[in-house]
Amino acid sequence: MAHPAGRVTESTVDASPVSYGQRRQWFLEQLEPGSPLHHLAQVVRIHGSLDAGSLEWALAAIVDRHEALRSTFTRHGQEPTQGVARNWTFRLAREDLSARERSERAAELKRIAREEAVRSFDLRSDLLLRARLVRLDEAEHALVVVLHRMAADDASIPVLQRELSALYEAFSAGGISLRPDLPIQYGDYVSWQRAHLRGETLHRLVTFWKERLADAPPLLALPSDRFRPPSRSYQGAVCTTVLPSELIDKLHELTRARRVTLFMVLLAGFKVLLSRYTGQEDIVVGSPSVGRDRPDTEGLIGVFTNTLVFRTKTGGDPTFVELLERVCETTVTAWAHQDLPFEKLIEELQPKRDFSYEPVVQVMFSLQELPAESLKLTGLRTTSEAVETNAIRTDLDLHLVEDA
Secondary structure: OOOOOEEEOOOEOOOEEOOHHHHHHHHHHHHOOOOHHHEEEEEEEEEOOOOHHHHHHHHHHHHHHOHHHHEEEEEEOOEEEEEEEOOEEEOOEEEEOOOOOHHHHHHHHHHHHHHHHHOOOOOOOEOOEEEEEEEEEOOEEEEEEEEEOOOOOOOHHHHHHHHHHHHHHHHHOOOOOOOOOOOOOHHHHHHHHHHHOOHHHHHHHHHHHHHHOOOOOOOOOOOOOOOOOOOOOOEOOOOOOOOOHHHHHHHHHHHHHHOOOHHHHHHHHHHHHHHHHHOOOEEEEEEEEOOOOOHHHOOOOOOOOEEEEEEEEOOOOOOHHHHHHHHHHHHHHHHHOOOOOHHHHHHHHOOOOOOOOOOOOOEEEEEEOOOOOOOOOOOOEEEEEEOOOOEOOOOEEEEEEOOO
């Protein structure tokens, strides 16, 4: 099966520093080369008469617009640097399953999607977006899109979808892209981050987090049915459940009564559960922060997500409302100091390294209050779904989504 051609063909712009998020991702890539943990993969089902040529042009135009997708990485000493390709090629790989029995197509599509999701990128020469179009029949296709986390985070997916929608509409209508130029590129953000995190600002942030996490337990000891192995496989499983609407209504009543957010209430409940199961009274949980506070970063594909650390002590037999107040204080102050990258925090704390678990945070919690934006293609019906690789970095990740 042919692989998509997304290659840098000639030179790149002079090498420049990487962001803190990219730096951590780079070192993780060196430890676990090609792991699907480093990839963002999605399948979009497309129903209707698709113009495959316009779709390919639209994807190529996105690569052209966003320098992060055509960045290449090299090592200078012990540190990674990045350059932006001046010359590159992009091709939408295509697969035709229409001649197969209908019963075979779903299984084969699932295999293709997983194969794409786990296939490694060469960070020295590959474009960091690849795509494969699978034809299921005349009126149904599936688009498999994979991005590397050196170039994109989860919040980049809606950006990609919006741009692909607009560009496909323009190209399929026989026109050209009229998208306005991006106000900044990811390299501009990296320069700002490096300039911002120094001097008094850096000292203030580091001091806060060192004080907040002083003497925190290095491990949240979740009960398990076997001994923790000396090194992790990063292979897990996904369990999905639906909370009843009556419960959600009561939670919203509580948020209004206590003047707090749903995130705080759910995090407090989760921490009660973790405290009961671990027998610990000092609970440390991580949560992703979008990290796009500056307006000119909202439309960029890039690596902005940060990990915030929420530490709450549950001792003293508090009521739930009292514990909720503790969680509120924790979250508000953490968000006020979210500019310190988690990677820099690890560097400053210098925790004892143990390959059997993640440093500082082994449990993650997140709440997505709105459903993910779906791809809209003119004249077509689309549905998006993630590619399950069952890869997980932490011991436990609780991801909550509130939809209609």
